[in-house]
Amino acid sequence: MWMYLGLLAALFLGFHNLCKKHAVQGNEVFPVLLGTIGTAFLLFLPLYGISVVSPEMAQTQGFYITPLPWASHGFIFIKSMIMAASWLLAYQALKHLPITLVTPIRSAGPFFTFIGALLIYQEKPGPWQWVGFFLILLSVIGYSRIGKKEGIHFGRNKWVFAIIGATFLGASSGLYDKFLVQYVDLNPQTLLFWFCFYTVLILLLILAATWFPYPAKRKAFVWRWSIPAVGFLLLGADYFYLKALEDPEALIMLLSAIKRSQLIIAVVVGGLIFKEKNKRKKLIPLTGILIGVFLILYT
Structure with missing residues (x-):
């Protein structure tokens, strides 16, 4: 069941990325966030x-949001700080890079999660x-070569470092x-409510210094x-993802990979909507990523 919840999360994420690209184009990033x-x-x-x-x-x-001790609030606040930093970097990069390059670089996330799952949670993947x-990782490198043809040099572009x-x-x-x-035994709705609350506070502090005082x-x-x-x-994506994690048998490394199926929506549909270049060439590494996801799920 947790795998199907992961697929639902991927569906929401795919359309989330398309809407996010539309929201930040030519717009101020912090108030959008x-x-x-x-x-x-x-x-x-x-x-x-x-x-x-x-x-x-x-x-x-x-949908009961449970009362929490201060220690749990502290744990959630740490998550808010991590994700606020991640989103600020990602939104700035998305504003300056094509979605068909940003999304595949983000697809390297399962590799980092994979290493963490091995070292922290001792999850044990099979050989395939x-x-x-590694197929996913190599496919992302393939995207970097395509990006150079669009004038985006991965070694010198600060927005590439931002998305990484x-x-x-x-x-x-x-x-x-x-x-x-x-x-910590937090249910999804409690975690999401307080996470959003603390993230809004963090963003308000940033905007108070960088945006509200400037009329222009x-x-x-x-x-x-x-x-x-x-x-x-x-x-919706976070709720289904956290519901999947409630299952004691759920493997974070596999859930992270399942979420990469959002690439079908972001690269194919997004490429058509935003008229980005080299769509056909990007389908080659996209295929590699999807094969990598398949190997993770069904072997």
Whole structure:
């Protein structure tokens, strides 16, 4: 069951990436990010209210947000800091790089998760799963060569380093999620509610210094329908992902790889919508990534 939940998370993530590209194009990145996370927080706010006013009904319906000790709040705040840094780097990179390059670089995330799962959680993949992970990594390197034809030199472009940093931080957060769900024993809705709350606070502090005091920057910001859509889609993806992690048999390395099937939507559909170059050539490493995912799932 947890694998199917992972596939649902991948579906939401694929459309999330498309909406995110639309939201940041020619736009201020920080307020866009605040709008997306703020939307997710507002969607959860009624559930929190019901959990406080009528906890029995919330428990019966399965969306009870549990009271937490301060230590658990501290754990969630750490996750918010990690993901805020990851998103800020990723959104800036997405603003300056084609989605058909950003998404495949992000697909290296399972490799970092794979190493962490081995060292921290002692998860044990099979031989073909090793092959699958290295195939994914080599395919991402193939994308870097295609990127040079679009004038994007991976060794000298700061936005490439930004998306690599975002990928590493995102993988670290994925490993941390398993700790929060299986060891701190947080349910998905409680974790997501407080995560959104603390991330909004972090972003407000950043915007108070970098955006609110500057009228020209405020006027340059354009509100788009895709901003709340990103928040809704991200919330759905994270919820299904965390629900999958609740299963004691769920392997974080496999879940991370399953989520890479979002590439079908992001590269194929995204390439058509945003009219990006070299779409056919990018299908070659995309095929390598999908074969790698297949080897991980079915061997």
